[in-house]
Amino acid sequence: DQQVKQNSPSLSVQEGRISILNCDYTNSMFDYFLWYKKYPAEGPTFLISISSIKDKNEDGRFTVFLNKSAKHLSLHIVPSQPGDSAVYFCAASLSSNTGKLIFGQGTTLQVKP
């Protein structure tokens, strides 16, 4: 049962434009959501997170939006840069005292110069 889904395996965007990566979840008990970026041969790098009590969190070029009623979150990157080309994973955490993360399958973003 895939509780966190990233339905787009890949996305291609022109440099300077907006990149929008999407993620859907099924479990209403998730209370914290995170986005990670992963380059080949490296571990995932934390990008940005959002608590379920908020609907938006912004950090520089990265903004995460959370729509609880739709069980949907998205990551916006503006403006996109070639160095943003990587695999992006969304992850969710349950409202419990363990911090285990449940990851989506990932979306490969390519930013073309």
Next chain:
Amino acid sequence: DSGVTQTPKHLITATGQRVTLRCSPRSGDLSVYWYQQSLDQGLQFLIQYYNGEERAKGNILERFSAQQFPDLHSELNLSSLELGDSALYFCASSASSGLRKEQFFGPGTRLTVL
């Protein structure tokens, strides 16, 4: 650099063998997590330790075990290896408590079972 270290970086072994993967968390982090990433898949949670004690278990096979030592480093032991165990194994660590749940990942160990 996340501050989480993992050794070895690569491991090639044969079916039926046993291997040990090692992880050192970020300074001050009490929680250690192990994840498995098979080919083109998302990361699957295996197990969590907090200050030396098992805190949560995921889809971890009985052939796999882990422990966290008093100095907080952790080891993941994989035994009776099968071809399907070939994967990337990541360790992550996080602060002990609080509302923020960010985990910081090591570079991973790539295990190849031949």
